[in-house]
Amino acid sequence: MIQTCVIALGVMAVATFLTRVLPFVALSKFKHHPTLLFIGKNLPGAAMLLLVMYALKGTEFNEVPYGLHELLSVGVVIGLHVWQRNSLLSIGVGTACYVYLIQSQWLVRIWTSCM
Amino acid sequence: MFLEAFKLTLPVLFGYLPLGMAFGLLFQNLDVPWWLASLTSLFVYAGAAQFLAIGLLAAQATPIELFVATFLINLRHIFFGFSFLKRYTFSWLPKGYLIFGLTDETYSVLTAHHPKQPEKDKYLCLWVTALNHSYWVLGSTLGALLGSTFALNTQGFEFTLVALFAVLTLEQAYALKEPFPFWVALGCGCIALLVAPQHMLLIALTLALGIFILTARYHKETSS
Numbered sequence: 001m002i003q004t005c006v007i008a009l010g011v012m013a014v015a016t017f018l019t020r021v022l023p024f025v026a027l028s029k030f031k032h033h034p035t036l037l038f039i040g041k042n043l044p045g046a047a048m049l050l051l052v053m054y055a056l057k058g059t060e061f062n063e064v065p066y067g068l069h070e071l072l073s074v075g076v077v078i079g080l081h082v083w084q085r086n087s088l089l090s091i092g093v094g095t096a097c098y099v100y101l102i103q104s105q106w107l108v109r110i111w112t113s114c115m
Numbered sequence: 116m117f118l119e120a121f122k123l124t125l126p127v128l129f130g131y132l133p134l135g136m137a138f139g140l141l142f143q144n145l146d147v148p149w150w151l152a153s154l155t156s157l158f159v160y161a162g163a164a165q166f167l168a169i170g171l172l173a174a175q176a177t178p179i180e181l182f183v184a185t186f187l188i189n190l191r192h193i194f195f196g197f198s199f200l201k202r203y204t205f206s207w208l209p210k211g212y213l214i215f216g217l218t219d220e221t222y223s224v225l226t227a228h229h230p231k232q233p234e235k236d237k238y239l240c241l242w243v244t245a246l247n248h249s250y251w252v253l254g255s256t257l258g259a260l261l262g263s264t265f266a267l268n269t270q271g272f273e274f275t276l277v278a279l280f281a282v283l284t285l286e287q288a289y290a291l292k293e294p295f296p297f298w299v300a301l302g303c304g305c306i307a308l309l310v311a312p313q314h315m316l317l318i319a320l321t322l323a324l325g326i327f328i329l330t331a332r333y334h335k336e337t338s339s
Contacts, residue, residue: 008168008172012159015183019186019189023196036197039331049300053308103270
């Protein structure tokens with residue numbers, strides 16, 4: 001099993017590095033091309049929003065509490081950040097909010113006791 | 116520079132530690148020594164692909180299957196290089212390491228922070244990349260060593276990564292001062308979620324790249 005794992009590790013390391021190095025190998029001659037500069041400028045913003053959507057895509061909206069854990073916590077992060085613009089504060093408080101909600105299942109208990 | 120990088124990567128630490136620990140813990144199901152989990156995280160350094168590999172290895176997948184699966188799941192990283200073509204102009208060793216370490220989170224932190232002086236930028240890029248890498252290896256090692264005896268409940272801590280992406284989306288919006296890329300992302304993201312949620316990121320990024328290529332000319336004309 002150790003040998004299998006070491007081979008697997010090597011294969012995966014090469015495959016991963018390939019995906020990361022390809023644009024640098026293929027596009028290095030065109031790094032001053034206006035289209036590439038436009039992409040380089042706009043892609044991070046688009047990618048960041050897509051990463052938020054990707055990270056939240058497992059959210060269950062069809063059962064109690066209907067994605068409220070995630071929506072409330074993201075709301076806290078955005079609200080705090082627009083207000084104070086302190087990254088660590090927004091991320092720290094938002095995560096604390098999510099950890100509390102998900103570990104205490106507070107909303108679920110309230111929901112079920114009201115029904 | 117180290118302290119600045121540490122502060123910028125603190126949210127990644129709180130995301131990578133529990134995720135890395137989950138990986139190390141699951142990796143032990145393969146009945147292998149603990150250091151294999153550390154080595155995998157050290158040399159592969161790709162979260163989703165590593166989790167996928169546990170299942171594939173348990174099912175005795177061939178190296179070719181592992182290669183194809185890893186390549187496809189990491190294909191989204193191809194898009195990340197676009198933002199660093201002009202920025203990563205260091206000698207091959209630091210450049211090679213920076214490219215190796217270009218994960219979703221490192222990309223996010225570095226595209227949001229770009230010191231103007233090249234020398235300062237180089238060390239910030241290197242520290243951010245190395246710190247993130249070390250958090251991932253540390254988490255995996257802890258998870259593999261401590262195994263299921265570890266009692267601390269870290270459920271929910273992975274939300275730091277969602278929060279990090281949300282904060283950096285806002286920071287990108289403040290920096291760009293135009294809603295265009297965000298509308299593109301929202302549209303492409305929704306289409307990809309409807310078509311194939313499993314490959315959402317790859318499909319959405321491909322669509323977004325296509326739209327940016329098609330509209331680049333138009334934007335250049337209107338801005339000049």
